[in-house]
Every structure is written in structure tokens, then in C-alpha cells.
Amino acid sequence: MNTIPLIDLQEWRGGSTAQRVQLAGRVDRALQESGFLMISGHEIDPRLRARIRAAGSKFFxxxxxxKHRYRTRVGGRGWIPSGAEANAYLEQSPGPADLKETYTSGWDDHSTGDQAVDDEWFAPNVWPGEIPEFERLCVSYTQQMRALAQxxxxxxxxxxxxxPDWFTSRTDRAPHSFNLNRYPAMTETGTALEGQFRIAPHTDFGVITILDRQAGHGGLQVDTGDSSWTDAPFVDDAFTINIGDLMARWTGDRWRSTRHRVLPPSELAPQEELISLIFFFEANHDAVIESFDPPIGRTHNYRSVTAADYLRARYAAITI
Structure with a gap:
């Protein structure tokens, strides 16, 4: 899609005020038109991402x-097995399960002082003792992802x-989820059921998603908005960025939380296995999402909602 531009962060970091405003304008157009963009110049070491994938492969x-020692539910901490999550439920219920398994962690270096809140949003991570390097690698990565998201x-x-701090002041205590998604090969899954995907069509739930993905036949597609789908562009070492429902609500639908999907395994590459690193960044759990009216936003019927209430409902909707 020509509406998914590649943004070089070095232009922001080293640019003049005028250059920064120009770059921000490109971002605004991308988020209005497709809800997606790509970023290069982020300086996140590709070797770190390769090591995380290698550690994840050891676990998977x-x-x-x-693996069952670390099993958890959607929204929890640990391993979510294949068959436990169905993004198809967002559009049809019942629907087929996603063809993936996930290892998920979150931000556990924060306390609100309310044990119930901490147990739900800032619960301790669970790391497989069989792979001691896994925790260190993931913690390093998510620290850098939080800074990049801000x-x-x-x-x-x-x-x-x-x-400049309008969003960052409302996300400084935000929970996050870091998912390693393994998409098994067709030789393992067999032919997908009708309407079954590695991840079914869905929108993301939160504020911003930072995706490090691998190119493949069974890769990411984006809803063009005219009842068709297009392959998301891939640039080596660039992150794919999209916004979620909470950001779309905040902007009064100026920016699009766009449906996307991950295609099922392809007969063209029956041995293809992919691992994606997905960082979901949210708003502060108690942040009240109040939509901008025109001229920033568009005419809308949104009511105020807390981030926690919205996310809780979405997690429940995709849990089998």
C-alpha cells in the first residue's frame, strides 16, 4: 500500500523543528489513510531480535x-497454546482457532499499591527455567520497546x-504485552479450515503496536477499506507500526484502527515457519479515553471508557 510509508526515525532525532513537523505530517496522513506505517533508523539491534527468536524456538x-508447565490464558503470562485463542470470535462466533502459539510477558516492574489491579495488569512474568537466557533477552527488548513507543x-x-507529552503523560504507567507468536508450517498444521488463519481478521485493542516480522507466503495482510486485502510491505530491519482501537477512539476516528490478518500456511511453502515479535503498548490502566471532537477528531458517538475496561472486554472476546 502506498499509504504505508517508511519513516526514518533519524530524521526526527536529528531534524530541525520544521523537519520534525513535516515528518509528523507524513505520520498523520499514514494513520488517517491506512493506520499503518513502517519505521527504520530505530537502532534496535537485529542481533537481539535474532537471539530472542532462537530462545523462543527452544521453548516452542x-x-x-x-510447555504445559507455563500454560496461561489470553491476557496472562506464559504460554498460550494453539487452539486457545480465536480472533475470529471478534467477527463471528463460534469461529476457528488461530493457527499459532504464543509466549507472552508484560510489565511487572510497577506497583499501583492495589493488589487486585497489580494482579490483573502488572502480574509477575513467568519464564521457562529450561531457557535461562530467555528472560534477560526479552526484558532488554521490552525496555527498548517502551522507550520507542514513547x-x-x-x-x-x-x-x-x-x-509533546499529551500521549506520553497518559501512558507513563501503561501495561504492555510482548508476544512471541510462532506460526507453524503446513506440514504441522495441515490444510487450514475454511475461514481459518494464522491470525483471523481483527483490529488491535490498545494504543500502538510495534511488530518485528519475517517475510513469508503466510504473512501480514491489511484491509484496504474497499472490501479487499493487500500484502503489507516488508523492509528488512524496519518495524511495522499500527495503532489500535484505543488510539482510534482517542482521536475520534481521525486515525484508523485497521483490520489486518496473518494468512494461513501456504501450499507454496509447506515448510515455512515464522516467528513474530509483537509489542502491544497500552494506555495507563485507569486512563479515561475521551475522544477528540472536530477539528482534530471526526463526528463520533464514542462514550468515555477506561483503558482497563475496554481491554478486559476485548481479551475475553477472543478467549476460547
Whole structure:
């Protein structure tokens, strides 16, 4: 899609005020037109991402007995097995399960002082003792992802001519989810059922998603908005960025939380297995999402909602 531009963050980091405003304008147009963009110049070491994938592969190829020690639910901490999540439920129920398995972690370095809140949003992570390097690698990565998300949100605020900290001040205590999604090969899954995908068509739930993905036949597609789908462009070492429902609500649908999907395994590459690193960044759990009216936003019927209430309902909707 020509509406998914490649943005070089070095132009923001080293640019003049005028250059920053121009870059932010490109971001604004992308988020209005497709809800997606790509970023290069982020300086996140590709070797770190390769090591995380290698550690994740060690876990995913562990015995069923080992993996089940770390089993969790959608929204939890640990391993979500294949068959436990169905994004298809967002559009039809019942629907086929997603053809993936996930290892998920979150931000556990924060306490609100309310045990119930902490247990839900900032629960301790669970790491497989069989792979000691896994925790260290993932913690390093998510620390960098939080910083990158905040930088992107500063650009977003500039794009809307808001105070630079408008979004970052409302996400400084935000929970996050970091998912390693393994998409098994067709030789393991067999032919997909009718309407079954590696991830069914859906929108993301939160504020911003930072995706490090691998190119493949069974890859990411984006809803063009005219009842068709297009392959998301791929640039080596660039992150794919999209906004979620909460950001779309915040902007009064100026920006699009766009449906997307991950295609099922392809007969053209029956041995193809992919692992995606997906960082979901949310708003502060108690943030009240109040939509901008025109001229920033568009005419809308949104009511205020807390981030926690919205996310809780969405997690429940895709749990089998």
C-alpha cells in the first residue's frame, strides 16, 4: 500500500523543528489513510531480535510436558497454546482457532499499591527455567520497546499539534504485552479450515503496536477499506507500526484502527515457519479515553471508557 510509508526515525532525532513537523505530517496522513506505517533508523539491534527468536524456538520445540508447565490464558503470562485463542470470535462466533502459539510477558516492574489491579495488569512474568537466557533477552527488548513507543507517541502528539507529552503523560504507567507468536508450517498444521488463519481478521485493542516480522507466503495482510486485502510491505530491519482501537477512539476516528490478518500456511511453502515479535503498548490502566471532537477528531458517538475496561472486554472476546 502506498499509504504505508517508511519513516526514518533519524530524521526526527536529528531534524530541525520544521523537519520534525513535516515528518509528523507524513505520520498523520499514514494513520488517517491506512493506520499503518513502517519505521527504520530505530537502532534496535537485529542481533537481539535474532537471539530472542532462537530462545523462543527452544521453548516452542520443548516437550508438551515442559510447555504445559507455563500454560496461561489470553491476557496472562506464559504460554498460550494453539487452539486457545480465536480472533475470529471478534467477527463471528463460534469461529476457528488461530493457527499459532504464543509466549507472552508484560510489565511487572510497577506497583499501583492495589493488589487486585497489580494482579490483573502488572502480574509477575513467568519464564521457562529450561531457557535461562530467555528472560534477560526479552526484558532488554521490552525496555527498548517502551522507550520507542514513547518516542512514537511524541511524534503522534506533534502530528495533532498537541503538547509533546499529551500521549506520553497518559501512558507513563501503561501495561504492555510482548508476544512471541510462532506460526507453524503446513506440514504441522495441515490444510487450514475454511475461514481459518494464522491470525483471523481483527483490529488491535490498545494504543500502538510495534511488530518485528519475517517475510513469508503466510504473512501480514491489511484491509484496504474497499472490501479487499493487500500484502503489507516488508523492509528488512524496519518495524511495522499500527495503532489500535484505543488510539482510534482517542482521536475520534481521525486515525484508523485497521483490520489486518496473518494468512494461513501456504501450499507454496509447506515448510515455512515464522516467528513474530509483537509489542502491544497500552494506555495507563485507569486512563479515561475521551475522544477528540472536530477539528482534530471526526463526528463520533464514542462514550468515555477506561483503558482497563475496554481491554478486559476485548481479551475475553477472543478467549476460547
Amino acid at each position: 520445540t520443548s516437550s508438551p510436558e515442559v 518516542e512514537l507517541l511524541t511524534i503522534f502528539a506533534t502530528a495533532l499539534d498537541l503538547d
